[in-house]
Amino acid sequence: MPDGSHIVDLRACTPGPVREILPLEARGLTYEAGGHRLIDDLSLRFEDSGLSAIIGPNGAGKSLLLRLLHGLIAPSGGEVLWRGQAADETIRLRQAMVFQRPVLLRRSVAGNLRYALRHGRNGAAGASVGSSVEAWLTRANLLHLADRPARLLSGGEQQRLALARALSRRPEVLFLDEPTASLDPTATLAIEELIGQARAEGTKVILVTHDLGQAKRLADEILFLHRGRVEARAPTEQFFSDPENDNAAAFLAGRLVF
Amino acid sequence: MQDFSAAFGLAFDLILSGNADLAEIVLLSLQVSLTAVLFACLIGLPLGAATAIFRFPGRGALIVLMNAMMGLPPVVVGLFLYLMLSNAGPLGPLALLYTPTAMIIAQSILVAPIVAALTRQVVADLHSEYDEQLRSFSVGRWAAVGTLLWDGRYSLMTVALAGFGRAIAEVGAVIIVGGNINHVTRVMTTTIALETSKGNLALALALGIILVGIAVAVNASVMSLRATAARAAYA
Ligand SMILES: Nc1ncnc2c1ncn2[C@@H]1O[C@H](COP(=O)(O)OP(=O)(O)O)[C@@H](O)[C@H]1O
Numbered sequence: 339m340p341d342g343s344h345i346v347d348l349r350a351c352t353p354g355p356v357r358e359i360l361p362l363e364a365r366g367l368t369y370e371a372g373g374h375r376l377i378d379d380l381s382l383r384f385e386d387s388g389l390s391a392i393i394g395p396n397g398a399g400k401s402l403l404l405r406l407l408h409g410l411i412a413p414s415g416g417e418v419l420w421r422g423q424a425a426d427e428t429i430r431l432r433q434a435m436v437f438q439r440p441v442l443l444r445r446s447v448a449g450n451l452r453y454a455l456r457h458g459r460n461g462a463a464g465a466s467v468g469s470s471v472e473a474w475l476t477r478a479n480l481l482h483l484a485d486r487p488a489r490l491l492s493g494g495e496q497q498r499l500a501l502a503r504a505l506s507r508r509p510e511v512l513f514l515d516e517p518t519a520s521l522d523p524t525a526t527l528a529i530e531e532l533i534g535q536a537r538a539e540g541t542k543v544i545l546v547t548h549d550l551g552q553a554k555r556l557a558d559e560i561l562f563l564h565r566g567r568v569e570a571r572a573p574t575e576q577f578f579s580d581p582e583n584d585n586a587a588a589f590l591a592g593r594l595v596f
Numbered sequence: 597m598q599d600f601s602a603a604f605g606l607a608f609d610l611i612l613s614g615n616a617d618l619a620e621i622v623l624l625s626l627q628v629s630l631t632a633v634l635f636a637c638l639i640g641l642p643l644g645a646a647t648a649i650f651r652f653p654g655r656g657a658l659i660v661l662m663n664a665m666m667g668l669p670p671v672v673v674g675l676f677l678y679l680m681l682s683n684a685g686p687l688g689p690l691a692l693l694y695t696p697t698a699m700i701i702a703q704s705i706l707v708a709p710i711v712a713a714l715t716r717q718v719v720a721d722l723h724s725e726y727d728e729q730l731r732s733f734s735v736g737r738w739a740a741v742g743t744l745l746w747d748g749r750y751s752l753m754t755v756a757l758a759g760f761g762r763a764i765a766e767v768g769a770v771i772i773v774g775g776n777i778n779h780v781t782r783v784m785t786t787t788i789a790l791e792t793s794k795g796n797l798a799l800a801l802a803l804g805i806i807l808v809g810i811a812v813a814v815n816a817s818v819m820s821l822r823a824t825a826a827r828a829a830y831a
């Protein structure tokens with residue numbers, strides 16, 4: 339278990355170089371369901387590497403926005419562009435997402451990693467898959483559980499595996515939907531350490547979180563989402579000292595309800 | 597009552613002495629039903645998985661047809677296949693009537709819809725859970741089908757066992773297309789029917805005991821598969 343003593347500041351090192359598939363751009367993105375406009379004419383651009391945290395009240399549309407950007411659902415209007423073009427197979431293979439409730443395959447811990455690597459962008463070279471699996475299990479502190487059925491792991495271990503599995507695919511852009519939502523502080527710390535490493539290695543991380551402390555610890559910038567719109571966006575320190583938006587200020591003060 | 601216990605005694609003697617006729621009938625039964633289940637799985641697994649995962653024209657009709665065929669009365673399947681295979685029928689030239697092959701076809705027709713319908717349920721449940729993750733991995737459609745079938749393997753094995761249970765216990769269809777010919781197409785169920793009507797209760801009972809034993813073994817396998825899967829959280 340990482341004891342956390344060596345984590346000084348997860349943002350201490352500068353993020354890695356800008357990735358090839360960036361910029362990621364949403365243009366006039368709209369998503370409607372059941373007669374409601376859940377994502378409302380949203381435009382934004384992610385140009386730099388580093389970590390962008392998306393915060394906002396329950397039901398603001400954070401998860402929907404991640405799914406739209408990642409291409410899991412089709413927008414009702416607008417478009418998502420990567421380097422000015424729609425996502426193709428190459429671009430899709432350079433992204434990864436970890437869901438709020440990790441979806442682990444009915445296989446062993448190592449089997450889950452093996453699957454992700456075999457279907458990753460470097461395909462199925464047997465020996466290199468084997469060594470990558472071991473390297474990632476070590477990194478996620480799961481090596482001792484390699485042969486355990488993945489779905490028998492604890493919540494924290496499951497989330498670590500889901501994150502390691504996503505990272506093993508060497509994504510340039512990583513979407514994380516509340517990866518520590520139901521975890522205790524120790525498990526949260528282990529996840530944050532992995533996220534911080536990914537950011538330091540140059541992965542663009544787009545993190546949805548409810549944990550404002552986490553946003554402060556990890557994020558280079560904050561986006562405040564409310565009713566399907568980005569109402570505020572600012573570098574982390576600036577956002578928390580002066581949100582410049584009434585709803586964002588109310589949210590930080592714990593007064594904003596959806 | 598005297599007859600009854602005497603018949604039981606004789607039946608056990610037959611089983612324990614390894615009677616050759618008995619063994620032949622049991623082996624043919626197993627051979628026919630296992631082959632039928634194999635074919636039913638070859639048809640039912642892809643069909644069930646496809647209707648669970650893909651949207652295509654005619655999918656709704658196919659599902660209705662599959663569900664309707666699940667409840668087909670075996671004698672009607674036997675009759676239908678008899679008409680197809682008899683000399684005057686379209687498949688008459690194949691000369692399959694009254695052969696084990698005809699019985700295999702009959703049981704396959706009976707079991708395939710069961711395998712397909714149950715597979716559809718298993719795969720649909722797994723699909724709804726895995727879909728976004730597999731698409732996030734950018735796994736192709738066919739690779740996704742393979743993944744779902746593999747990860748559903750324990751449930752699908754119980755599906756196959758359920759199909760085998762239906763096949764081995766079935767009598768109506770195989771008696772019509774097999775003809776119950778001694779040493780050729782006599783399986784456990786048809787022999788029980790025949791021998792009972794002839795008053796040869798010992799042989800009928802011996803086969804009945806074995807049939808029940810097989811049913812118990814199938815159920816025990818299903819239960820132990822479920823337990824294994826549950827222990828590994830694979831169900
Ligand atoms: N497929 C859907 N159909 C109708 N409403 C939906 C659908 N998906 C999400 N919603 C609604 O959209 C809103 C935003 O959802 P979500 O993105 O999950 O919010 P959050 O910001 O909490 O992650 C919620 O009110 C949710 O109930």
Ligand SMILES: [Mg+2]
Binds near residue numbers: 400401402
């Ligand atoms: Mg959410």
